[in-house]
Amino acid sequence: MSDIAKLVRMFDEAESASSDARDASNRARDYKDGKQLTTDEISTLNKRGQPPVVINKIVGTVEALVGLEIQSRTDPKAFPRTPDHQQGAEAATDSIRYVSDNTDFDISRTGVWEDMLVEGVGGVEVIHDFRPPMREPEIKINRYPFDRLFWDPHSREHDFSDARYKGAVIWSD
Numbered sequence: 001m002s003d004i005a006k007l008v009r010m011f012d013e014a015e016s017a018s019s020d021a022r023d024a025s026n027r028a029r030d031y032k033d034g035k036q037l038t039t040d041e042i043s044t045l046n047k048r049g050q051p052p053v054v055i056n057k058i059v060g061t062v063e064a065l066v067g068l069e070i071q072s073r074t075d076p077k078a079f080p081r082t083p084d085h086q087q088g089a090e091a092a093t094d095s096i097r098y099v100s101d102n103t104d105f106d107i108s109r110t111g112v113w114e115d116m117l118v119e120g121v122g123g124v125e126v127i128h129d130f131r132p133p134m135r136e137p138e139i140k141i142n143r144y145p146f147d148r149l150f151w152d153p154h155s156r157e158h159d160f161s162d163a164r165y166k167g168a169v170i171w172s173d
Contacts, residue, residue, distance in 0.1 A: 010150070010165050017153030025119035025146060032058050032118045062117050069113045076100055099139045108143040119146040125168060144168045 001009075015022075030036070034056045037045075042052045078092035099105070108124050115122030123144050128137035148169050155163035 007167070010152075010167065011169060014150035014153050014167075018150075021120075022147070025121070028118050028120070031056075032062055034059065062114065065117055066110060066114050069110060070106075073106065073109075099141075103139065103141040105141055108141050111143050115146045121146050121149060123149050123166075123168070 034054055036054045036056070037052050045052045076093065076096040078089045078096060080086045080089035112122035112124060125142050125144070127140050127142065129140050130137050149167070150169060151160050151166045152163035157163075160166055
């Protein structure tokens with residue numbers, strides 16, 4: 001089996017096994033976005049002369065939790081394993097902070113947190129980019145919306161640590 005065929009098989013398996021969960025995630029996003037009434041419910045309300053009003057308490061809760069994440073942030077820090085490793089830990093801390101600042105990691109982190117609160121899953125990929133004119137690799141962090149992610153449908157751990165595979169789908173022409 002070719003690599004492409006294997007990847008397509010993994011994606012198809014994940015998509016078919018998670019259709020109910022994805023429907024629930026899409027409904028959760030609609031509720032957060034204030035789209036809580038069905039067309040039939042809106043039609044019934046309009047026939048009665050009632051405006052289709054929704055008092056959206058979900059959005060306030062999500063925004064409060066996102067605000068709490070922003071307020072609770074700390075700068076990344078590497079700790080030495082032994083006192084002899086202090087200098088290495090400081091170098092690692094500087095490197096991590098550089099990447100975090102250079103990639104707007106705070107924005108990605110907040111986006112993933114909101115996706116996890118609403119749809120239940122979120123993710124990023126960390127890659128190195130060698131495109132010219134750069135002479136040295138540049139580390140990039142790409143955030144993916146929940147509907148672009150797929151994973152082993154037999155995974156049972158919340159962090160997918162037991163998944164045989166995880167991936168992201170990118171459509172391009």
